[in-house]
Amino acid sequence: MGVAAASGANAAKLDDVKAKGFIQCGVSQGLPGFSNPDSAGNWSGLDVDYCRAMAAAIFDDPQAVKFTPLSAKERFTALQSGEVDVLSRNTTWTMSRDTQLGLNFAGVNYYDGQGFMVRKSLGVTSALELSGARICTNTGTTTELNVADYFRANNMPYEIVAFEKADEVVQAYDAKRCDVYTTDASGLYAQRLKLTNPGEHMVLPEIISKEPLGPVVQQGDDQWFNIAKWVHFAQVNAEELGVTSANVDEMKNSDNPSIKRMLGAEGAFGEAVGLSNDWAYRIIKHVGNYGEMFERNVGPDTPLGISRGLNALWSQGGLQYAPPIR
C-alpha cells in the first residue's frame, strides 16, 4: 500500500495532465499584473499567462487551466502534495527552496528586487534614512529575511508587522500603522494602485535584494520539468527571433532555420518532450512571445507602468536569455 501510493509521485505528470484535460496552476491571491482575477473571475497577469502558455503547448487551448489561489505560506505544500501541477506565483528562486523542498525552479520569468514604499510626506529619499521605521509586510516570504538583513547590516533599528495576506498589509499601511511597505518592487507598484491616494506614496530607489521570480514544479519528473523550462525559453526565443502572435503564421514559412526549428517545420523537438512538434507555434499563437506578455500585463501602457529594465532581452541590455532550440 505504502509503496503503491509512493510510486504515484513518479508517474509522468504529463500523462496525468493530459488525462484530466487541464493544468492545475497555483497563483497568488491577487497581485495586479502577475496573477489577478477580474470581477468575472477571469485570471490575468504575467504568471497566469505562463500557465496559459503551458496549456497552449499541451492542449492547443490556453483556457485549459484551472487556477488555485495560494498564500505565500501554502504555496510549496500545495505543489509538494501535487494539489497544483505547476506553481506560477511570483516565487523567488533561492538555494534552500531549490534543494530542500523537493522542488525545481524552471527559470526566471521576472527579475525583481525588494524595494520600499513610503509616504512622500515623510520626506525620506533613501532607504538608509529609515532608521527606527515601522515596516509592514507579508509573512512567509523572503521579504521578511531581506528586511532583517538590510537593517542589521546598516545598524538601524526597526519594527516589523507581518500579515498573512497582502490585502491586510495594504490596509494597515494605508491606516498609517506602518511608515514603510516593503515587498518586491513589482508588487509595490501593483499594490500602490489599491491605496486611497496612490499619488501620495513613492517607491525608494534602493533595491535591497535579488528576487528572481519564476515557475516551480515538483522534483523527480524530468519530462515535466523540461516542458516547464522550455515553455518559458520558447517565449524568450520567439521575442528574440521577432516572432509574435500576429506574424507567427507567416513566420512558419520563414527561411530562417532557427525559426523553422522553433515552430516545428524542421526537426522533432516537441516530440522529445512528449508534445507535438508545433508546441512553440501554439504558445506564440495563443499567448504571444515574452515581450508581448510583458507589455500586456505590466508594461509602460498598463496601470503598473513598469519598464523592461532587467527583464529586457540580453541583446538589449537585460537579463532575459534563452538557450537555443536546436
Add this chain to the structure above:
Amino acid sequence: MAVQEQELVGKPPRASLVNDPKVRGIFYQVVLVAAVAYIGWEIVHNTIINLEKRNIAAGFGFLETTAGFGIIQSLVEYSEVSSYGRALLVGIFNTIAVAAVGIIMATIIGFIVGIARLSNNWVISKLAYCYIEILRNIPLLLQIFFWYFAALRAVPDSRSEPLSLFGVMFLNIGGLWMPKPIYESGSSIVVGALIAGIVLAFIVKRWAHKRQMATGQQFPVFWTAFGLIIGLPVIAYLVTGMPISLEHPEFVHEGPILRRGFQIGIGTNVIPEFIALLLALSFYTASFIAEIVRAGIQAVSHGQTEAAHALGIRHGPTLRLVIIPQAMRVIIPPLTSQYLNLTKNSSLAVAIAYPDLVSVGGTVLNQTGQAIEVIGIWMLVYLSLSLATSAFMNWYNQRMALVER
C-alpha cells in the same frame, strides 16, 4: 462416571471459547487496537517513503538553524540571529499571553454581563441582552478585523499628539504606551516583600477562617490582607531607598518626521495587534460566558434566595455567599470549554499580524518547507495548552463540587 458428574455440577457449564462474551470482547478490542496501530504505522511509513521519494528533507534539525527574521513582540529574548526553535518559543509565549489575559478579561466581563442579564433593572437587563445577542452572533474574525482596522483608524497616528489616559498612559496607532519599571539593585527585596505579603495574607485568611469556624469570632481579613500586600512592599521600597523607578515613554515633537513620535524601546509598548486580538477574544467569549453564568444562577432554586432573605441576609451577600457558590458547580464545566475555545481561537491572530504561534510557525514553515513538522508542533502545543487548562479547571471543579458527607 459418578465422580466426573459431580465435578461438572460444581462448575458452571463450560461454553466454547468462541461463545464466551469475555473472550469475544477482548478479541474484538485487540483486533481494533491492531487495526488502529496498523493504519497509524501505515500513515507514518507512507509519509516517510513519499518524503524520501520527493527529496524533501525531514526531521527536526531545522529548529537549530538561524531564523533570520524579526518578530515585533517577544516575551523571551529574541533577535534575528536566534534559532527557529527560539522563534517558535516566542510564538508559544505570545499565544499564552493573549490567551491568559483574554481568559481573565472574558471571565470578568462575562460574570458582570451574566449577572446584569438577571438584574431587576429593565435597562441593565436589556443592555446585557443586546450585548450577548450582538457579540455572540457575529463571526469572531470579523470582530477581530473590526477592532483592528476600524478602531485603528480612530486613534491618532504615530506622529500626532497621542490620546492621553490619566497623563501616564498614551494611546496612538502604535498601541498603548506605558511607563516601564526599571529595577535597580535592592529591588529584589521589594519583590520579595510583595511575595511575602501575598503568602502572609493567605495564612491570615486560613487562620481567620479556622478561628471563625471554632469560635464564631470574625477577623478583618480584607484590611489585614490589603495592609500586608500593599504595605509590606511600600515599606521595603522606602527602606531600600526607592530602587524601582519608572521610565516614561518619550514623545519627540521635533526633528525628521520619521524620528518623531514615541521612541522604540523607551517605556512599555503594547502593540495594537495584541490589544485588538485581546478585545475581540474577550468580548466575544464573554458573551458566551454571560449565558453560562445566567444558566448557572437560574439553576439554583429560588427557595435558596428566599431562605437567605428570611435569615436577614442582604441581597449582595446572598448572591456572593449563597447563590454563586452553588451556581459555580453548574458554571465550571461549560466555562472550561469556553476557555479552551478562547485559547484555540487566538490562532486567528495571523490575520492581523499578531505574532502568535501560528503566525510565527507559518513563517518558519515557509522558510524551511518543513510542513509536517511545523504542523505537528502546532497541534502538540495547542493540545498541551488545552489539556493543561482542562486539568486545572477539573481540579477547581472538584474543589467546588458539592461535598457529600
